[in-house]
Amino acid sequence: MNNKILLEIKDLSFKYNSELVLENINLNVYKGDYVALIGSNGAGKSTLIKLILNQLKPLEGEIKIYTENGYAGIGYVPQLTISSNLEFPITVFELISLGLYPKNKGFRKLDDVDKEKIYSALNLVGMKDFSNNLYTALSGGQRQRVLIAKTLVATPKFLVLDEPMTGIDKDSKKSLFKLLNHINKSHGITILMITHNLEEVEENVNKIYQIKDKKIWEVK
Numbered sequence: 001m002n003n004k005i006l007l008e009i010k011d012l013s014f015k016y017n018s019e020l021v022l023e024n025i026n027l028n029v030y031k032g033d034y035v036a037l038i039g040s041n042g043a044g045k046s047t048l049i050k051l052i053l054n055q056l057k058p059l060e061g062e063i064k065i066y067t068e069n070g071y072a073g074i075g076y077v078p079q080l081t082i083s084s085n086l087e088f089p090i091t092v093f094e095l096i097s098l099g100l101y102p103k104n105k106g107f108r109k110l111d112d113v114d115k116e117k118i119y120s121a122l123n124l125v126g127m128k129d130f131s132n133n134l135y136t137a138l139s140g141g142q143r144q145r146v147l148i149a150k151t152l153v154a155t156p157k158f159l160v161l162d163e164p165m166t167g168i169d170k171d172s173k174k175s176l177f178k179l180l181n182h183i184n185k186s187h188g189i190t191i192l193m194i195t196h197n198l199e200e201v202e203e204n205v206n207k208i209y210q211i212k213d214k215k216i217w218e219v220k
């Protein structure tokens with residue numbers, strides 16, 4: 001049985017100014033898990049993710065990350081929104097190369113190892129024929145794949161995705177779930193995905209938690 005904890009959340013509470021958003025939350029994510037975190041608008045999903053990513057500090061309680069490189073072992077794929085659309089001409093290859101920089105500490109010329117990493121990430125997300133295409137010319141589903149590849153080049157052990165299925169058509173959603181399943185099962189990457197659509201994730205993930213009334217509830 002695989003029961004190595006990757007993320008441990010203990011008695012976590014958080015508030016913005018006077019508004020308590022999360023109250024006494026406990027959650028363990030184990031190595032190899034494929035977890036969905038559901039909840040209605042304003043339930044606190046993004047807040048919990050920000051706490052996990054160390055962008056916010058808990059009011060009470062603690063969050064422990066047991067990836068090899070601590071927070072650097074987490075790959076984060078933010079939500080695809082209109083404002084996150086890049087309107088300058090950057091190719092798919094160039095965009096994915098940006099994912100290498102947090103680890104490489106500053107800009108430097110890509111070497112052959114970097115290029116190999118980029119091509120292998122492109123291959124993994126099924127976008128190898130698009131490396132020279134402009135990111136802006138891609139569909140929502142293709143953009144999401146490219147953003148996942150950008151995160152994967154930094155070889156995370158734990159992938160956190162914020163509403164990855166938003167703005168994507170039905171067929172693309174299906175193949176994106178297939179890709180995430182492959183990343184989880186064949187590459188051993190633990191996944192935590194935020195969504196507000198239970199139906200969508202039900203048959204795809206192995207654990208589902210819901211944030212409701214400031215608490216976290218196990219759904220599956």
Ligand SMILES: Nc1ncnc2c1ncn2[C@@H]1O[C@H](COP(=O)(O)OP(=O)(O)OP(=O)(O)O)[C@@H](O)[C@H]1O
Pocket residue numbers: 016017019021039040041042043044045046047048196
């Ligand atoms: N920076 C902030 N300052 C004050 N209140 C905030 C801030 N960010 C979020 N909130 C409030 O905290 C609560 C939880 O918001 P959060 O964005 O975490 O919910 P969510 O579940 O991610 O919602 P959505 O599905 O709409 O993204 C909401 O009531 C929201 O208005």
